[in-house]
Amino acid sequence: MSNKEEEKNRLTADEDYELVSLCQKGDAAAFEALVEKHQKKILNIAYRMIGNYEEACEVVQDAFLAAYRAVGKFRGESRFSSWLCAIAINLSKNRRKQMKIRFHREGSSIDDPAETEDGRLKRDPPAQEPSIVDQLEKKEVQVKVQECMNLLDDEYREVLVLRDVQGFSYEEICDILKIPDGTVKSRLFRARDALKDCLKKALGDL
Amino acid sequence: MECKGIREKLSAYLEGALPSEEKRLIEEHLNSCQQCSCAVEELKKTGEFLKNLEGVEPPAWMTKKIMASVRAEQEKKRGIFQKLFYPLHIKVPIEALATVLIAVLAVYVFRAVEPEMKSIPVPPVVGPITTREEAPKPSREPAADTLAPRAKEAIKEQRRSDKDTFAPAPPAGAFQARQEEKSSLARPAEQPLLAKKRENVAESQGELGRAAEPLKKQEPSELKAASQSPLQEREGLALSDTARDTRERKKMAAAPKAMGTAAIKPGPVQVLVTVKDVRGASGEVETFLGQAGARNIKKESHEGREVLTAELKAESVREFLDKLKGVGEIKEKPVSPDIAEGNISIRVEIVSNP
Numbered sequence: 001m002s003n004k005e006e007e008k009n010r011l012t013a014d015e016d017y018e019l020v021s022l023c024q025k026g027d028a029a030a031f032e033a034l035v036e037k038h039q040k041k042i043l044n045i046a047y048r049m050i051g052n053y054e055e056a057c058e059v060v061q062d063a064f065l066a067a068y069r070a071v072g073k074f075r076g077e078s079r080f081s082s083w084l085c086a087i088a089i090n091l092s093k094n095r096r097k098q099m100k101i102r103f104h105r106e107g108s109s110i111d112d113p114a115e116t117e118d119g120r121l122k123r124d125p126p127a128q129e130p131s132i133v134d135q136l137e138k139k140e141v142q143v144k145v146q147e148c149m150n151l152l153d154d155e156y157r158e159v160l161v162l163r164d165v166q167g168f169s170y171e172e173i174c175d176i177l178k179i180p181d182g183t184v185k186s187r188l189f190r191a192r193d194a195l196k197d198c199l200k201k202a203l204g205d206l
Numbered sequence: 207m208e209c210k211g212i213r214e215k216l217s218a219y220l221e222g223a224l225p226s227e228e229k230r231l232i233e234e235h236l237n238s239c240q241q242c243s244c245a246v247e248e249l250k251k252t253g254e255f256l257k258n259l260e261g262v263e264p265p266a267w268m269t270k271k272i273m274a275s276v277r278a279e280q281e282k283k284r285g286i287f288q289k290l291f292y293p294l295h296i297k298v299p300i301e302a303l304a305t306v307l308i309a310v311l312a313v314y315v316f317r318a319v320e321p322e323m324k325s326i327p328v329p330p331v332v333g334p335i336t337t338r339e340e341a342p343k344p345s346r347e348p349a350a351d352t353l354a355p356r357a358k359e360a361i362k363e364q365r366r367s368d369k370d371t372f373a374p375a376p377p378a379g380a381f382q383a384r385q386e387e388k389s390s391l392a393r394p395a396e397q398p399l400l401a402k403k404r405e406n407v408a409e410s411q412g413e414l415g416r417a418a419e420p421l422k423k424q425e426p427s428e429l430k431a432a433s434q435s436p437l438q439e440r441e442g443l444a445l446s447d448t449a450r451d452t453r454e455r456k457k458m459a460a461a462p463k464a465m466g467t468a469a470i471k472p473g474p475v476q477v478l479v480t481v482k483d484v485r486g487a488s489g490e491v492e493t494f495l496g497q498a499g500a501r502n503i504k505k506e507s508h509e510g511r512e513v514l515t516a517e518l519k520a521e522s523v524r525e526f527l528d529k530l531k532g533v534g535e536i537k538e539k540p541v542s543p544d545i546a547e548g549n550i551s552i553r554v555e556i557v558s559n560p
Contacts, residue, residue: 028276035272043264057265064272068279145255164256189217196245196252 016080023071031071035064038081041166042088048161049092050099051150059095063088082175085162089176093154141203148198156191163188208235212242216249475523475552481534484558488512491554494529498522500552511557517549530554 014020016037022030042063047056066087074083149157158177162168163184168176173184212235218224219232236243481487488505491514495503500516507513518526530536534556 026280028273028280031276032269032273035269039264039268039272040261043268044261047262048259053262056262057268060264060268061272061275065275065279068276141255142259145259160256164253165259167257185218185221185223189221192217192249192252193213195256196248199252199255200248 014076014079017076020071020074020076020080023068024074031068034080038084039064041081042084045085045161045166046088046092048146048149048165049089049157050095051146052099055095055099056092059088059091063091066091078175079172082172085176086178089158093158096154144199144202145195148195148202151198152191152194156187156194159184159188160191160195164192209239209242212239213245216242216246220246220249220253475550477527477530477552477554478537479530479534479554479556480537480559481556482559484510484512484556487533487556488514490533491530491556494526494533497529498526500526501549511555514554514556516552518552520548520550523550523552526552534559
């Protein structure tokens with residue numbers, strides 16, 4: 001019992017608590033402060049989830065608007081930032097689905113790096129020298145990493161983004177995704193293995 | 207085989223999430239296995255790649271754009287709030303809603319009452335009785351009224367003529383009157399001419415008496431019918447159909463006389479139509495009446511016969527009767543409607559062909 005209460009206290013010890021309660025009273029300025037504070041993190045999560053900057057920006061706007069609409073229902077059971085992340089992740093997943101549908105309808109789209117699937121990676125010239133990573137620009141490596149992340153399933157990508165990219169604690173990830181700690185870990189390890197294999201294919205030896 | 211099992215746990219090993227026993231086993235394996243230690247390195251690098259992924263900066267307009275949509279949302283919310291709580295804003299919609307509600311309620315009430323109204327048998331049954339009482343009366347009463355001065359005139363004339371000629375003997379006069387009556391039945395149009403004749407004194411007196419006679423006869427029986435309870439009345443109606451028929455015929459016989467003497471308001475035109483399908487024919491007749499511009503169409507149905515009463519313009523009576531011939535066999539010819547103007551009440555009785 002005491003453990004649970006402690007956990008609750010810890011969760012409700014939210015740095016955004018005051019701003020959130022002001023928002024709930026209809027203070028737009030307080031909400032603006034929250035947007036300023038969280039938008040970068042939310043954008044980065046969305047960007048890594050989707051793999052497309054413009055789409056990610058739209059998702060961030062949608063996420064904040066959804067948060068504003070629902071802030072009255074926010075009871076502080078988790079941190080505001082976690083709550084906001086959950087909204088952003090859900091919207092990102094939905095956006096990816098929409099993009100996939102659009103992709104299937106329009107055929108292959110060059111503008112859509114999220115939809116490389118296996119084809120584009122296989123078309124790359126096979127790695128001939130062992131240290132190809134050194135020859136590639138840093139940015140190119142990052143593009144490859146993103147492409148490999150895009151190939152993962154949503155449930156693997158989200159834990160990878162939250163844990164390895166954003167550096168959230170397991171506790172926070174459990175809070176955001178509403179899944180148990182063990183599930184987070186097993187998904188994370190699988191995701192890492194899959195990403196490692198993918199990168200090995202894309203970049204030659206790491 | 208062992209390598210595969212080890213590699214599955216490498217991620218957990220790097221995370222430090224394995225129990226010490228497993229951790230020791232893996233470390234031992236990594237020391238001996240080149241490939242697996244390579245895999246560990248790769249995993250570490252992958253982690254580094256992910257960690258080193260550059261963050262993206264939000265565009266400068268991001269906050270503004272978000273806040274713009276948030277404020278638009280706020281406006282919308284306030285708008286709804288105002289609509290709900292400011293009486294001036296809600297007045298018109300509420301009025302409109304109330305009007306619609308009243309309309310719907312009215313329709314609902316009407317629908318709910320309508321079947322009851324249809325199921326009440328009394329009005330359509332009582333209706334014809336009153337019309338029977340009322341419709342013939344205006345034709346008879348004015349006849350009596352107009353007869354009275356006419357009789358007086360006749361008496362005056364008789365007095366004048368008494369000076370010149372002898373009055374005919376009363377029994378002979380009565381006999382003549384009876385004969386004249388027969389002829390008047392056959393030729394109602396000649397009645398006014400006959401009435402002017404001097405020897406008609408007795409006849410006109412006799413007429414007065416006869417005009418009053420059916421009234422007396424009829425009234426007690428009808429009062430009796432009216433005093434009956436509705437249920438009895440229905441039975442009574444069914445039973446007294448034949449009785450009424452004879453009464454109607456009497457009236458019909460009286461009508462030409464009244465018309466002959468009064469010629470101001472025509473009596474009801476009565477038609478008996480024999481058909482095979484009573485119901486269908488009554489519908490047809492009703493449509494004919496409608497086409498002829500009839501008013502106050504009333505419909506009575508009894509076993510095997512339908513009676514339609516209506517008010518029809520004199521001009522359209524002939525046309526209507528012509529149409530009736532197409533429906534079935536017309537047994538009782540109506541009085542020639544040509545003599546009258548204005549509205550004529552018409553009674554069409556439809557009976558099935560045995």
